[in-house]
Amino acid sequence: MELSGTVLRGPDLDPIQGRVVVEDGIIVAVEETSTDPGEDIVLPAFVNAHTHVGDSVAKGAGRDLSLDELVAPPDGLKHQLLRAADEAEKIAAMHHSLEYMERAGTGAFLDFREGGVAGVEALREAAAGLDIEAVAFGRDDEAVLEVADGFGASGARDAEFSAIRNATRRAGKPFGIHAGERDATDVNPALDLNPDHLVHMVHATDLHLDRVADAGVPIVACPRSNLVTGVGLPPLADLVDSTTVALGTDNVMLNGPSMFREMEFATKCCDVSDETVLRMATVNGAAVAGLDGGAIEPGAPARLLVLDGDSHNLVGYRDPVRAVVRRAGVADVDRVVLPANS
Ligand SMILES: [Zn+2]
Known part of the structure; x- marks a missing residue:
């Protein structure tokens, strides 16, 4: 499974334009891409x-x-x-x-x-x-x-x-x-x-x-x-x-x-x-909560949230963290990825 967009990477939630690769419920790669990854925002669930x-x-x-x-x-x-x-x-x-x-x-x-x-x-x-x-x-x-x-x-x-x-x-x-x-x-x-x-x-x-x-x-x-x-x-x-x-x-x-x-x-x-x-x-x-991982980094269990950055509510966002914290809502959720479903 591969998720692309603005990825809020690591424990500091640093935005990168890139992708997250998940295999058998584990994040195996988090990398920047040179091609346009699209408008989605990928963050920890x-x-x-x-x-x-x-x-x-x-x-x-x-x-x-x-x-x-x-x-x-x-x-x-x-x-x-x-x-x-x-x-x-x-x-x-x-x-x-x-x-x-x-x-x-x-x-x-x-x-x-x-x-x-x-x-x-x-x-x-x-x-x-x-x-x-x-x-x-x-x-x-x-x-x-x-x-x-x-x-x-x-x-x-x-x-x-x-x-x-x-x-x-x-x-x-x-x-x-x-x-x-x-x-x-x-x-x-x-x-x-x-x-x-x-x-x-x-x-x-x-x-x-x-x-x-x-x-x-x-x-x-x-x-x-x-x-x-x-x-x-x-x-x-x-x-x-x-x-x-x-x-x-x-x-x-x-x-x-x-x-x-x-x-x-x-x-x-x-x-x-x-x-x-x-x-x-x-x-x-x-x-x-005593859960392993929690941040988007290689080796962590995949607990991810993908928001639709092209929704009527979020389209054109200038700051991904502010968009998530101050503006996003239930209707902007594209999917939740957990170890059990990835
Ligand atoms: Zn209470």
Whole structure:
């Protein structure tokens, strides 16, 4: 398989006029060409580094509720609606979200899945037959570690997580946790658990960021979610100065899981460059999700997104990175290439 156009090459997403050659799911060559490669834009497929696709049954519910009333376990509206929905309904709703994510250029996503073992199995069933990789972080109990890719904790203010954190380490799996979403009180307790990544960090202080930098803990920022729930915006520039930062769309209940929308919002709301935002949405997300590769370079698994640069929306673009981050959308997606379909 050969893909031509403006290729955003390597971890720095440097635009070249060229082509990418893929054999058996692996990128074997990335090269500049002297002939016109056409107007397509070839970039790494997006990695949505934080989702809760389980609440696809609750889209838009809970107008005017506070963050706790919406999503706090065990009785936030989201959890009530999840309990009320039957299993088939939840799986069908997740499947729709995943198919939408695939069509919107997302090659993989890291989901914090509620509902223990059954919840993780339901997510796998929802993803079956789709060209999108589900990285499932389960919760609730130790048994979930047998089927999940990691443990996704609600937050250090909600419960005591040291035992399950240790069990996760013994299982050789990563541990992620929400922190600093409503306020700063749960950040140090979360960092005390030596997590593999933190989610949100809207209320990160300089001292927290020193700890994050020293320990090399990546952060997943979800700026649209933070705005919807009224907790403020993450200090993206400070986070980026301190550690690896990825991007997630968070609850499907609150926002559609489109990385195009998240990127556009992040670049326009916060003081970070378009290149930084695109790295957050691709190579950094792959790193947080524990996926090999993530950048377009020889030897990496082929997780690629091809955008139609001749679409009504993109035709005549002057700057490929700005076109992707600020302007492109679902309708501009030509194809997503994954190791399994190349
Ligand atoms: Zn979350």
